[in-house]
Every structure is written in structure tokens, then in C-alpha cells.
Amino acid sequence: xxxxxxxxxxxxxxxxxxxxxxxxxxxxxGTGASxxxxxxxxxxxxxxxxxxxxxxxxRDELITELIRDAYRSLADAFIAVGDGGDGGDGGDxxxxxxxxxxxxxxxxxxxxxxxxxxxxxYGTPVPGYHAPQDITAIASEMMSVLLDACTAAGPxxxxxxxxxxxxxxxxxHREWAGSHPDAPPSALRLALAFWSRLHGxxxxxxAGHFTGMGLDPALLFAAEVDGLTTR
Amino acid sequence: xxxxxxxxxxxxxxxxxxxxxxxxxxxxxGTGASxxxxxxxxxxxxxxxxxxxxxxxxRDELITELIRDAYRSLADAFIAVGDGGDGGDGGDxxxxxxxxxxxxxxxxxxxxxxxxxxxxxYGTPVPGYHAPQDITAIASEMMSVLLDACTAAGPxxxxxxxxxxxxxxxxxHREWAGSHPDAPPSALRLALAFWSRLHGxxxxxxAGHFTGMGLDPALLFAAEVDGLTTR
DNA sequence: TGTACATCAGTGAACGCGCGTTCACTGATGTAC
DNA sequence: TGTACATCAGTGAACGCGCGTTCACTGATGTAC
Numbered sequence: 001x002x003x004x005x006x007x008x009x010x011x012x013x014x015x016x017x018x019x020x021x022x023x024x025x026x027x028x029x030g031t032g033a034s035x036x037x038x039x040x041x042x043x044x045x046x047x048x049x050x051x052x053x054x055x056x057x058x059r060d061e062l063i064t065e066l067i068r069d070a071y072r073s074l075a076d077a078f079i080a081v082g083d084g085g086d087g088g089d090g091g092d093x094x095x096x097x098x099x100x101x102x103x104x105x106x107x108x109x110x111x112x113x114x115x116x117x118x119x120x121x122y123g124t125p126v127p128g129y130h131a132p133q134d135i136t137a138i139a140s141e142m143m144s145v146l147l148d149a150c151t152a153a154g155p156x157x158x159x160x161x162x163x164x165x166x167x168x169x170x171x172x173h174r175e176w177a178g179s180h181p182d183a184p185p186s187a188l189r190l191a192l193a194f195w196s197r198l199h200g201x202x203x204x205x206x207a208g209h210f211t212g213m214g215l216d217p218a219l220l221f222a223a224e225v226d227g228l229t230t231r
Numbered sequence: 232x233x234x235x236x237x238x239x240x241x242x243x244x245x246x247x248x249x250x251x252x253x254x255x256x257x258x259x260x261g262t263g264a265s266x267x268x269x270x271x272x273x274x275x276x277x278x279x280x281x282x283x284x285x286x287x288x289x290r291d292e293l294i295t296e297l298i299r300d301a302y303r304s305l306a307d308a309f310i311a312v313g314d315g316g317d318g319g320d321g322g323d324x325x326x327x328x329x330x331x332x333x334x335x336x337x338x339x340x341x342x343x344x345x346x347x348x349x350x351x352x353y354g355t356p357v358p359g360y361h362a363p364q365d366i367t368a369i370a371s372e373m374m375s376v377l378l379d380a381c382t383a384a385g386p387x388x389x390x391x392x393x394x395x396x397x398x399x400x401x402x403x404h405r406e407w408a409g410s411h412p413d414a415p416p417s418a419l420r421l422a423l424a425f426w427s428r429l430h431g432x433x434x435x436x437x438a439g440h441f442t443g444m445g446l447d448p449a450l451l452f453a454a455e456v457d458g459l460t461t462r
Numbered sequence: 463t464g465t466a467c468a469t470c471a472g473t474g475a476a477c478g479c480g481c482g483t484t485c486a487c488t489g490a491t492g493t494a495c
Numbered sequence: 496t497g498t499a500c501a502t503c504a505g506t507g508a509a510c511g512c513g514c515g516t517t518c519a520c521t522g523a524t525g526t527a528c
Contacts, residue, residue, distance in 0.1 A: 039514065
């Protein structure tokens, strides 16, 4: 796929890089990203610490790479849903809403699959860290898929007649929806509600705030999805 | 208030403990909780590192104390709103909804006042850390205030006739609402929506996920509050 | 096919750092008679 | 009011640890003729 005709050395390099990242994820799963240690990874791979500097310039580069991979993985999962459904532009509202529901399920599965990976993206920000531009670009890809579905889900002509005040604000502040310059404000609002509500449930769930409460987080999640795709 | 007739030494002890915590918060604001260092705090106070062991058994005890204080502070802010409003039990729905909106504003102000404090409670969990029971008790106090308001806000008899499936689940899983054994399932659901939706917006906002998008998070927050207190 | 050279993966020693925590000790503050 | 003793805050040295990162070097792998 990417850059064919690799020399054996290049292939090996990439292979080792992958193994480093794999061990890094294992370590993050155990003690969190802030405790990520290059030396510990090296030891786990049976190498000496300095050897890793052949593959990553420093600790920060490794972490950035992990964040990038996490975003890429989630974006690909989103895109797969977008491709699977019918075109969208001509689809009826029902199809758009079904696609929204599918995106929600993909998001939840992805989050539960590896909570630490989820928190690497959406958790407490690392002080001083700023994502490079190519990572924000991946985030935009995801938003684009989401906006697709939200637009297809229907403009939801406000039953009362007057659109919500927030939609007025969005009509004038839509830089973030650059990929969909024609999406109605109600679709923009729906996308933001989708994102923030589902993140709210997921991050509380993954952080363990529901444990001991005796309720099933999956049902709360489903209820929120319902609220987003109904009416 | 708590334990009068302190000796001067006890008073001094408590004073130093407070100063330690104050410096700890400053440090957290700068580099996050995971980088909290006892030695650095001591240096900032003009003392040697080991001196702090007169006041805290170890680093973990200090962090637990900070978490406890954070919860206490938010709970007190919630309780102040609850006390301010009219009784509640007899109040009309409008009053309940106004109280919900007030709680939302208090939550947002509290979060913006010190984002790191917010993340200490609601951010990426520290691997292996389990909150002692007295802290979960404080969380219950908050939930109780919230349930008060949600109950007063009205049972919201489902317009379509059939209550949402999730409310059926809640009717049978309400241990977490122990303080309000008679609250209708719709009130329980409202409380969970309040908590998770507002947390969703706030945590995305505080983590900086809206920066560069060109929209005003305060308005998204307000729109979500609106959705919770309308209809 | 074989030799000469360049590339590059990995090692081990070392640097400097800051961490949490313990310990024996000094000196000030409070208490009892 | 003054003396004898107990309490406790704070110090400085020390222990052991792991971290990221650099450096000079060895040995294997690939390339050019």
C-alpha cells in the first residue's frame, strides 16, 4: 500500500517500530501513558535502552506516533461505516439515522476495546503537548464522516417553528465543518450533540464512575443514541 | 466548626498542611497531577523534602486529600444551590427546572475555575487508585442534590404514552439513588443525562478539543442545558 | 563468485537528574511541678 | 516564676531507584566493482 519496493532493512526497521509501539500499548494499558518508559520497553523486547534511539528520536516522538495511530484507527473505523451504508446524499432520513446509530456503536466498541487508547485521545490533556497538524487532519476526517450522517439524518425542521438559538450561532461559526459547507445548522448541532453526549457517557463509564451504581452503562449509552436518532 | 479548642501546635500543623496543599494545586495546574512531587513542594515552601513527612504519611495520602477536597468543594457548591432554592418537594416544575439550570451553571463555573481540579475527579483515572469510602460518600451527596432537583423538575409523563426502555431498567436498578427511593424513573434518567451530557461538553472543552473549531463552548453547554430543562 | 567498503543495528558505560523515603540528630516549643 | 522534662518541627546525609539521553565502539548486513 504505502511505498512499495522496500529494502529488507527498511522492512525490518518498520517491523521493529511496530513491536516497540505494541509493547508501548501494553505498558500504557498497565500504568497509563504518563508512566511510559523507553527503557522499560527496551527491556521487555530484550534490548538495551539506547537501541530504541535507532527507531524513535525520543520519547515524545513515540507518544505522538501512538496518538496518531489511535486517531487513525478510530477514523478508519468511522470511514468503514460511512462506506458501508448507502451513498447518503440521496438517502432518506431513516438511512442517515441508522448510520448515526452504527457510528455510535463503532465508537463504543472501539472505546471498550482499549480504554487507555481512548483516554490517550480524549482524556486529561498532557500539559504542554500540542498535536501536530496531521493529527488534527485525521480528526477532521472523522468529523466529516459524522457530518455526512448528520446531514443525511435530516434537517429536522424545528416543530415549534423557531430553530434553537444555538443553531443561529452555528450558522455563523462553521469553520470546523469545512468539509460540509452546505450542511444545515441543525445537522451541525446534531453532530456536536452526538460527539459530546456519547463522549460523556463513555468517559464516565471507562473511568469507572458507574461502577458500584448498579446500572448498566450500555443501556444509558443506548438511550442517548436513541435520543439522538429519534424525532 | 470541627473540633474546637485547638492547641497552638495543632493550629500550626493544620496551617502548614493547608499551605502544602495550596502549593500542590499550583504544581498540578502547571504540570498535571501525575507529576506531583513532594520534594518540589517542599522546596517551594523553603523547607527540606523530608519535613513534609511530618504532615503527610506519603505522596498518596496527599493526593487522596486533594481529591477529597475537590469533591468537597464541588459538593458544597451544589448544596448551596439546593439550599438557596425553594424547598422542592412542593415546588412546581418550573422551580425544579430553574434549579437544574442553576446547578449546571455552578458546575460549569466550578470546572472553568480550575480545570486541573476538574480532571483530578473526572479525568483519566490513575491506574490502581481506588477512592476511599468517605469520598464516594461525598459523591453521593452531590447526586442527592441533583436528584432533588430532577424530581422537582417533574416526572415528565412520556407524551407518547410508553416510557423509554431505559427507564424500565432504572426502575429495577436504583441502588445509586438510595437517598431518593421514591424518585420516578424519569427523574433518575434525567439526572444521568444531566451528569453525562454536561460532563461530555465540559471535558471536551477543558481538554481543548473545541479550540480552533471556532464555536463557543459556552453556547453548546447552554444548548445542552436547555435540552435538559425544556419539554 | 569474491573481495573491499559503507551502512546501520545494537551494546555497555557513563552523565546528570529527580524521585520517594528512612534515619539519627538539633533546637525550639510546650507541659508539669 | 523558675527549673526539668517531654514533645515535636525541621535538617542534612544517605539509600536505592529509574529515568532520558549521549557516546564511542563492535559486529553483522548490504552494496559496488
